[in-house]
Amino acid sequence: GLAFIIEILFVRYPFAASMAFIGLILGGAPVVRRKAAAGDNRLLNYSAFLIVFCLMIILTIAEGEHGRGNVDLSLVYSNDLPTWAAAAAGLFCAGLIGAAATVIPGVSGTMLLMMMGYYQPVLSAFNRLQTGLLTGNLLQAAQEQRALLPYGAGMAAGIFLCAHMVERLLKDHESLTYSMILALILSSPIVILRTIPFGAIPAGEMAAGILLA
Numbered sequence: 001g002l003a004f005i006i007e008i009l010f011v012r013y014p015f016a017a018s019m020a021f022i023g024l025i026l027g028g029a030p031v032v033r034r035k036a037a038a039g040d041n042r043l044l045n046y047s048a049f050l051i052v053f054c055l056m057i058i059l060t061i062a063e064g065e066h067g068r069g070n071v072d073l074s075l076v077y078s079n080d081l082p083t084w085a086a087a088a089a090g091l092f093c094a095g096l097i098g099a100a101a102t103v104i105p106g107v108s109g110t111m112l113l114m115m116m117g118y119y120q121p122v123l124s125a126f127n128r129l130q131t132g133l134l135t136g137n138l139l140q141a142a143q144e145q146r147a148l149l150p151y152g153a154g155m156a157a158g159i160f161l162c163a164h165m166v167e168r169l170l171k172d173h174e175s176l177t178y179s180m181i182l183a184l185i186l187s188s189p190i191v192i193l194r195t196i197p198f199g200a201i202p203a204g205e206m207a208a209g210i211l212l213a
Contacts, residue, residue: 003123003126003127003130004127004130006123007120007123007124007127010120010123013205013208013209014196015193015196015198015201015205015206015209016205016208016209016212018114018192018193018196018209019193019209019210019212020209020212021110021111021114021192022188022189022192022193023212024108025108025111025185025188025189026185026186026188026189028185029182029185029186032178032181032182032185033182035174035175035178036049036175036178036179036181036182037175038174038175039174039175039176039179040175041175041176044176045175045176045179046179048176048179048180048183049179049180049182049183050183051183052179052180052183052184052187053183053186053187056115056183056184056187056190056191057187057190060190060191060194070117070118070119070120070121070195071090071094071116071117071118071121072121073087073091073121073122073124073125073147075087076088076091076146076147076150077143077146077147084146087147088146088147088150089150090118091118091122091147091150091151091154092150092151092153092154092157093154094113094116094118094122094151094154095150095151095152095153095154095155095156095157095158096154096155096157096158096161096162097109097112097113097116097154097158098110098112098113098118098154098155098158099154099155099156099157099158099159099162100158100159100161100162100166102158102159103159103162103163103166103167104166104181107181107184107185111184111185111188111192112184114188114191114192115188115191115192121147122147122148122151125144125147125148125151126144126148128140128144129141129144129145129148132144
């Protein structure tokens with residue numbers, strides 16, 4: 001399916017695949033910018049934008065030259081309960097944040113998961129679940145539930161808990177909220193590309209990535 005194709009593209013062509021996603025993310029920036037500029041308190045909106053944008057850049061720099069990359073999900077398969085619980089809590093939070101993004105206009109859940117380093121690991125776990133089910137390997141399918149159930153629970157919680165909050169923010173502080181959303185969108189290329197080894201990217205992939213964006 002499409003999930004297998006996306007995973008293969010990220011493994012073989014990480015720069016081009018990341019640039020394609022960045023292009024999709026930035027496509028919503030003009031609409032969000034117009035909504036952010038519609039408010040009366042321009043100073044407050046600009047300040048909120050700069051704070052969120054700078055915070056994302058600072059966090060990226062703090063993670064080091066190559067960032068932390070993709071999250072290692074191996075701990076979620078541990079038989080040690082505290083170890084599994086800690087890894088499951090991270091997946092729950094990732095699902096919650098990713099689902100919350102789906103109710104925020106202009107923000108992609110995929111964008112936030114990529115920024116947190118959870119997108120590819122969760123995608124791989126989902127693909128392994130599909131493979132287990134299709135091949136009759138129920139043990140493998142059951143094992144992947146240890147990662148996907150906490151993530152799914154987080155998604156459900158994110159949709160139910162955040163929908164009302166986002167609705168209120170957009171109703172009472174529309175331009176301010178869109179200013180912060182715009183900061184997330186415009187900072188996403190830096191955050192997403194932080195782990196790409198640019199020196200090892202073939203010229204053809206570099207050109208394809210630039211064109212896809």
